[in-house]
Amino acid sequence: MKKIIVPIDFSEYSDYALETAAMLAKKNNAEILALHMLEMSEAILTKGDSEMQQETIFYLKLAEKRFNEFLEKDYLDGLTVTPIVKHFKVFSEVNEVAKEQQADLIVMGSHGSSGLKEFFVGSNTEKVVRYAEIPVLVIKHNPILTEFDNVVFACDFSEDAVAAYLNAKRMCDSLKAKMHLIYVNLPSESFKSTPEIEAKVSGFLKKADGDLEGLSNVAYVNDYTVEKGITSFSNKVGADLIAIATHGRKGLAHFFEGSISEDLANHATLPVMTFKI
Known part of the structure; x- marks a missing residue:
């Protein structure tokens, strides 16, 4: 940096x-x-x-x-x-x-x-x-x-998020911070069983890191919204910083779908760092 x-x-x-x-x-x-x-x-x-x-x-x-x-x-x-x-x-x-x-x-x-x-x-x-x-x-x-020693990185573990994850990982290395990865499971059409989430995360880490060494740093949280899930988990682990990937939606796509990263940037009391997908 x-x-x-x-x-x-x-x-x-x-x-x-x-x-x-x-x-x-x-x-x-x-x-x-x-x-x-x-x-x-x-x-x-x-x-x-x-x-x-x-x-x-x-x-x-x-x-x-x-x-x-x-x-x-x-x-x-x-x-x-x-x-x-x-x-x-x-x-x-x-x-x-x-x-x-x-x-x-x-x-x-x-x-x-x-x-x-x-x-x-x-x-x-x-x-x-x-x-x-x-x-x-x-x-x-x-x-x-403020010392950014404990960072929570929220991710959907899609292929699109690999670059954002690697950027966040490099940033955590420069900050000498520990990075917790979190997947928020919602009670809706996007709900996934534990085996489905584990398979998705394993495939993601293999593609991003080439191994599964980071698997022990991944947490699965069930909540009603992604924002609530990230916030409650961050409080639980005593995070100093929330990191999240963002699509940077513009125009009507942003208006109708919203953006979790922007909601967090507006509402979270902790510092929030966004990484563009």
């Missing part, structure tokens, strides 16, 4: 994310890319070239000043921190910055959302999770005592 992106909106939640990123950067000798999305009004963008440039420069300088003040944190001492200011506020663009900078991880603070606001609008974190092609770590609380 060499580069970590942290979107900054000057809130306490982006402060939590920045402090978490600092902890990870110190462990991995990584650079922090602090990203501020400066929203430019339509009025400014539709002005004449010369006038627009002057006003854009003015707002960029204001943002830079506030940015520099925000980054004056003791926990950043000794780290390489690169401020990046972009004059847009479209959160799908965070992925473009990540690709441009060849970043390895996005760390983002979130207070989550719920009810009608979540259903129709969603949170900015949810949008980043949906579009990001690299892992996204979502932080909800002050991370002073």
